[in-house]
Amino acid sequence: MTLFERGQIGRIRLHVMPTKRFKTFAISLFAGLPLSENAVTKTALAPFVLRRGTVSLPETKAFREKLDDLYGAGFGFDVYKRGDSQIVQFRMDVINDHFVSSDVPLLSSSLRFLGEVVTEPVTEDGVFRCKYVDAEKQTLTKRLESIVNDKIRYAAERCMEEMCADEPYRLHPLGKLDEISSITPESLYSQYQQWLREAAFDLYVVGDTTMEEVAALAKEAFRIEEGTPASYSVPSMRHEVRNVKTVVERMDVNQGKLNLGLRTNVGYGDEDYAASLMYNGILGGYPHSKLFLNVREKESLAYYAASRLDGHKGLLTIQSGIEIANYEKAVTIIKEQLESMRQGQLTDLEMNQTKAMIANHLRELQDSAYEMIAYDFNAVLSGKERTAQQLLDKIEAVTEEDIVRVAQLAQLDTIYFLRDQKEA
Amino acid sequence: METLDYKGVQETLYREVLDNGLEVIVLPKEGFQKTYATFATKYGSVDNKFAVGNDEPVRVPDGIAHFLEHKMFEEPTGDIFATFASQGASANAFTSFDRTVYLFSATEQIPANLETLIDFVQHPYFTDQNVDKEKGIIAQEINMYKDNPDWRVYFGLIDAMYHNHPIHIDIAGTVESIYQIDKETLYRCYETFYHPSNMLLFVVGGVKAEEVFELVRNNQARKTFKPQGEIKRFFEQEPESVKNPRKVTKLPVSLPKVMFGFKEKKTGLTGDALLLHEVTSKLMLDALFGASSALYQDLYEQNLISDSFGTEFNVSTDYAFSVIGGDTPNPDELLGRIRTAVEEALRTGIEPAAFERSKRKKIGGYLRMLNSPEAIAGEFTRYRFRDSDMFDLLSLYEKCTLEQVNDRLREHFDFNQLAISIVEKPDEQPVS
Numbered sequence: 001m002t003l004f005e006r007g008q009i010g011r012i013r014l015h016v017m018p019t020k021r022f023k024t025f026a027i028s029l030f031a032g033l034p035l036s037e038n039a040v041t042k043t044a045l046a047p048f049v050l051r052r053g054t055v056s057l058p059e060t061k062a063f064r065e066k067l068d069d070l071y072g073a074g075f076g077f078d079v080y081k082r083g084d085s086q087i088v089q090f091r092m093d094v095i096n097d098h099f100v101s102s103d104v105p106l107l108s109s110s111l112r113f114l115g116e117v118v119t120e121p122v123t124e125d126g127v128f129r130c131k132y133v134d135a136e137k138q139t140l141t142k143r144l145e146s147i148v149n150d151k152i153r154y155a156a157e158r159c160m161e162e163m164c165a166d167e168p169y170r171l172h173p174l175g176k177l178d179e180i181s182s183i184t185p186e187s188l189y190s191q192y193q194q195w196l197r198e199a200a201f202d203l204y205v206v207g208d209t210t211m212e213e214v215a216a217l218a219k220e221a222f223r224i225e226e227g228t229p230a231s232y233s234v235p236s237m238r239h240e241v242r243n244v245k246t247v248v249e250r251m252d253v254n255q256g257k258l259n260l261g262l263r264t265n266v267g268y269g270d271e272d273y274a275a276s277l278m279y280n281g282i283l284g285g286y287p288h289s290k291l292f293l294n295v296r297e298k299e300s301l302a303y304y305a306a307s308r309l310d311g312h313k314g315l316l317t318i319q320s321g322i323e324i325a326n327y328e329k330a331v332t333i334i335k336e337q338l339e340s341m342r343q344g345q346l347t348d349l350e351m352n353q354t355k356a357m358i359a360n361h362l363r364e365l366q367d368s369a370y371e372m373i374a375y376d377f378n379a380v381l382s383g384k385e386r387t388a389q390q391l392l393d394k395i396e397a398v399t400e401e402d403i404v405r406v407a408q409l410a411q412l413d414t415i416y417f418l419r420d421q422k423e424a
Numbered sequence: 425m426e427t428l429d430y431k432g433v434q435e436t437l438y439r440e441v442l443d444n445g446l447e448v449i450v451l452p453k454e455g456f457q458k459t460y461a462t463f464a465t466k467y468g469s470v471d472n473k474f475a476v477g478n479d480e481p482v483r484v485p486d487g488i489a490h491f492l493e494h495k496m497f498e499e500p501t502g503d504i505f506a507t508f509a510s511q512g513a514s515a516n517a518f519t520s521f522d523r524t525v526y527l528f529s530a531t532e533q534i535p536a537n538l539e540t541l542i543d544f545v546q547h548p549y550f551t552d553q554n555v556d557k558e559k560g561i562i563a564q565e566i567n568m569y570k571d572n573p574d575w576r577v578y579f580g581l582i583d584a585m586y587h588n589h590p591i592h593i594d595i596a597g598t599v600e601s602i603y604q605i606d607k608e609t610l611y612r613c614y615e616t617f618y619h620p621s622n623m624l625l626f627v628v629g630g631v632k633a634e635e636v637f638e639l640v641r642n643n644q645a646r647k648t649f650k651p652q653g654e655i656k657r658f659f660e661q662e663p664e665s666v667k668n669p670r671k672v673t674k675l676p677v678s679l680p681k682v683m684f685g686f687k688e689k690k691t692g693l694t695g696d697a698l699l700l701h702e703v704t705s706k707l708m709l710d711a712l713f714g715a716s717s718a719l720y721q722d723l724y725e726q727n728l729i730s731d732s733f734g735t736e737f738n739v740s741t742d743y744a745f746s747v748i749g750g751d752t753p754n755p756d757e758l759l760g761r762i763r764t765a766v767e768e769a770l771r772t773g774i775e776p777a778a779f780e781r782s783k784r785k786k787i788g789g790y791l792r793m794l795n796s797p798e799a800i801a802g803e804f805t806r807y808r809f810r811d812s813d814m815f816d817l818l819s820l821y822e823k824c825t826l827e828q829v830n831d832r833l834r835e836h837f838d839f840n841q842l843a844i845s846i847v848e849k850p851d852e853q854p855v856s
Contacts, residue, residue, distance in 0.1 A: 150573075321568050
């Protein structure tokens with residue numbers, strides 16, 4: 001297995017994997033801050049404005065043309081939450097010069113481009129350009145309003161919001177709709193400067209390069225203050241559930257969306273993390289899992305019925321799309337699966353299948369630059385260094401007792417159901 | 425075994441057509457952990473009326489290709505997902521307009537997984553009971569898509585454009601049509617379209633070509649397939665005009681979703697000509713509407729489009745159309761602006777600098793795609809079924825001229841061929 005080499009330039013941690021396996025250079029910059037009521041919306045809006053123009057390319061059209069000239073370099077960003085942090089991730093994906101007759105060196109041009117986007121935005125009277133802030137406020141508003149269009153995603157996010165109603169984690173990573181209008185170029189710029197000073201920055205590069213080359217290029221590319229890198233705080237995983245909360249919401253839908261949220265009380269850094277991955281896998285991670293077999297194959301209640309684990313927050317969510325009249329039946333069957341796992345009703349077949357599937361996933365990671373980056377970033381986030389190979393060994397060693405222990409720690413917290421407007 | 429060297433992209437492909445007609449392609453990827461294999465039949469949702477040799481044509485229920493895909497996973501011994509899982513493989517399948525594809529991805533037990541893939545797809549097992557059971561599941565799949573506005577606006581556009589061609593029928597069919605499906609019809613479709621001579625096996629990743637061919641040859645030698653006559657597909661005559669210039673669907677959405685499409689009058693292209701048609705059309709659309717175009721930036725500035733705005737060109741031998749659109753507060757104003765820009769471009773042609781940028785962008789995008797075994801297998805099969813070669817794309821993009829793209833522009837944009845699909849919220853907005 002190839003490993004990342006580590007380095008540091010001022011406040012930015014560097015992670016470089018030299019490899020000739022890909023036809024591109026994959027670049028990711030992560031910038032994380034604790035999720036907070038006051039900063040969440042501005043932190044979300046900032047990257048939208050940053051991608052409008054820089055000091056050397058102040059007009060968006062020229063900014064986009066530059067990307068086309070770099071052989072259609074992929075450029076994008078994402079804002080999401082992990083643990084109790086709000087993370088902005090910028091990505092660039094550019095062709096290795098070897099395959100094209102480029103007149104500019106593509107890796108250094110791309111890093112310079114990204115460095116400018118993040119640290120040298122175009123300004124007007126010492127703050128962000130007003131025109132860009134206004135337009136991107138509209139874009140962010142539309143993004144938040146459009147969540148409802150995708151009912152699967154909407155139901156998943158609503159379930160999370162209800163479940164974590166008393167924690168910062170209830171906040172949407174894109175912020176709060178009702179706060180957008182009050183943001184000004186001044187207030188946004190001042191939050192942006194604080195973000196530059198305080199966020200934890202991690203720059204990843206995977207491709208045919210070296211740490212020396214990336215360090216030299218990054219030093220030129222990012223105009224960022226000297227200092228030491230910030231680190232992430234790990235949220236507490238222990239969470240006592242007293243009563244299961246049930247929420248029913250009505251909308252014009254054909255299909256009901258049933259979502260259940262559980263507290264696993266196990267985190268990414270915990271010894272039992274491998275067992276909790278196995279628990280999720282046997283419960284609902286795959287087409288051989290209990291949820292798929294019992295909700296879909298045996299009862300024909302749903303097309304999808306699956307579970308997902310968030311190790312950084314210790315949450316497990318179950319999602320299914322069902323006929324509205326089948327709500328009670330589906331909830332009963334899902335609860336039966338949770339109970340059967342607590343009772344230790346696990347077969348060797350389920351154990352072996354799930355181990356094989358997780359092992360396959362961990363090995364496959366290495367064929368994708370971005371997946372290797374995402375996996376490695378887990379270590380930065382959680383403070384727990386564990387290579388894919390080490391996790392694979394842990395998975396192999398998980399016993400039925402480990403899974404039962406994890407199953408008994410997990411607590412159902414919230415049941416959320418999105419249904420139609422008709423009277424029941 | 426034939427060796428095909430694609431030096432420009434540093435890839436080598438191995439190809440063989442077995443005695444029973446099955447085409448096998450292997451693309452070894454050095455240093456890759458995973459192997460990704462697809463087993464595809466040239467049979468999709470549009471193949472709803474067909475005959476073999478001189479048989480009488482039959483018309484089958486809508487959604488049957490997709491139904492068949494679901495049912496293939498069931499074997500007398502149980503669900504085939506369980507076998508793949510025991511062998512550490514992640515398996516799946518999908519049905520599109522013109523093909524059905526079964527696939528797995530694995531890092532270990534590659535021979536066993538390849539055998540499983542080939543064997544389960546070559547072994548149908550349908551009973552009255554297991555066919556009935558599937559109807560409830562697929563009905564939920566259909567209902568899921570009914571609530572998906574992106575899917576509805578896209579299929580709304582195709583439905584608005586096509587009178588008769590079955591591309592306008594939903595891939596999964598309707599809840600009513602799938603209830604007409606029985607095991608006899610499933611077997612009939614299976615026997616017609618799952619003959620090896622109508623199929624392509626593509627294996628890409630950390631494999632040795634000769635080992636894969638050896639395994640597949642031995643596997644096929646153990647089975648017998650009756651020689652099959654030519655498959656004939658029957659499509660009703662499709663008028664040149666669009667069926668319905670404006671289709672509106674009501675769903676709870678935050679902003680209207682709109683897609684404009686121009687239906688091509690000229691169809692019937694195959695092979696290299698089809699590929700060139702696709703390349704020139706995509707370059708034209710990107711130069712006109714891409715994120716670095718003046719039009720895109722103006723529309724964004726005026727809040728008429730958002731990041732969701734984009735274009736697509738969907739082409740095969742017997743249908744072809746463009747798709748332009750996204751979320752907008754004002755579909756008609758957006759259309760007006762696009763129309764003005766297109767009319768301007770028809771007069772002046774595409775700006776040479778914009779053309780060169782689009783070309784670079786497409787070349788970069790193509791090379792980036794080659795990092796992904798999934799994309800390679802998917803795209804290769806898609807093009808192969810149209811008698812085109814995906815690996816010709818790089819040189820086609822390199823050689824394409826501004827003149828060709830301007831010719832394409834003048835040929836494509838005929839406002840009589842325009843259809844519009846809109847998804848907007850119902851007049852009384854009940855969303856809380």
